Amino acid sequence: MATLSHEALRLLIHEFGDPDEYFSEMIHAPSFVHGGRFESWYVRTSPCPERMVWQLTGGSEGPMVKAASMLRAYGGIGLDINMGCSAPDIAKTGAGIAWMGKPLAEVASLVRSVRAEFPARLSVKCRLGEDENYPRLLAFCRMLIDEGAELITLHPRLRRQGYARPAMRDYVGRLASDLPVPVYGNGDVSSAEDARSFLEKSHCAGLMIGRAAVQKPWIFSTISGLPPAASLTAPDGRVDHRAVSDFFLSRLRECQPEEFHISRAHRFFFYYCDNFSFAHHIKMRIQKTKTPDEIGGLLDDYFVQVEADRFSPVC
Ligand SMILES: Cc1cc2nc3c(=O)[nH]c(=O)nc-3n(C[C@H](O)[C@H](O)[C@H](O)COP(=O)(O)O)c2cc1C
Known part of the structure; x- marks a missing residue:
């Protein structure tokens, strides 16, 4: 895609x-x-x-x-x-x-x-x-x-x-x-x-699988019946959305040219934010950011405000 x-x-x-x-x-x-x-x-x-x-x-x-x-x-x-x-x-x-x-x-x-x-x-x-x-x-x-x-x-x-x-x-x-x-x-x-x-x-x-691979990057492991990756999950097996977001933003900086960073980050989070209760609100704020670091900061604030959204079961 x-x-x-x-x-x-x-x-x-x-x-x-x-x-x-x-x-x-x-x-x-x-x-x-x-x-x-x-x-x-x-x-x-x-x-x-x-x-x-x-x-x-x-x-x-x-x-x-x-x-x-x-x-x-x-x-x-x-x-x-x-x-x-x-x-x-x-x-x-x-x-x-x-x-x-x-x-x-x-x-x-x-x-x-x-x-x-x-x-x-x-x-x-x-x-x-x-x-x-x-x-x-x-x-x-x-x-x-x-x-x-x-x-x-x-x-x-x-x-x-x-x-x-x-x-x-x-x-x-x-x-x-x-x-x-x-x-x-x-x-x-x-x-x-x-x-x-x-x-x-x-x-x-x-x-x-297109958009769901972005919203739920674990979907292929779920289909295969594999346990979720420990590095991106809490000890109880739930996905740690903060860890996933940090992981993605780091890989983006390493694996894409700088000119692509913000547009690709916007695109990814447009789908990934559907995991959150206030998806529309956080999406709109992310779309206005100018750097991946700003996105990281917004998400940190979001998980402080909506603590329950930081982890969710793999499904
Ligand atoms: C942002 C975006 C970019 C896409 N780019 C491609 C593409 O480069 N090649 C392609 O075959 N389909 C592309 N598609 C279409 C998807 O591959 C897929 O056919 C479509 O989204 C329906 O599948 P889904 O419901 O699993 O997302 C793109 C879809 C989106 C939303």
């Missing part, structure tokens, strides 16, 4: 327990190919180089193919082409979900050419598209597979849908039963129990 699934967040998640795969922030192919100033930060591999999936975005074939070829050097599980991002800034450049509306021959050519340059696992992240049209979605995914995609992740929402309505998870089940490759489901997973229910109902091969 752009601005979220960077190395600092991965290190925090790792402290609790790893997922099977870590999808990188989306890597903008033209910038990566041209050696943009910040690109090296997007391809850092800690804490589990062998679990990395590099997600690539771009609006035209040339840079995507070149970037795919360059990404071979970074190891990991594979490469994921983003055909699901509906952010207007991305889609208007022909990237993300714009691929789902292009002529099939153009998309097929992209996937075939990336496939030829990238020997490890090739996957594609999709949304439902412009409207609910399952035959068209199925034909699109079959074409991706014919051209070499080995895994499809579906975020079952339309292009125009934000997060207000629930993800239409039934579509994940339909694709999982109709496609000859593994399908990962994505959308609104909020707890280990919810993850289990999603898997059982859709029979998909795996789940991609």
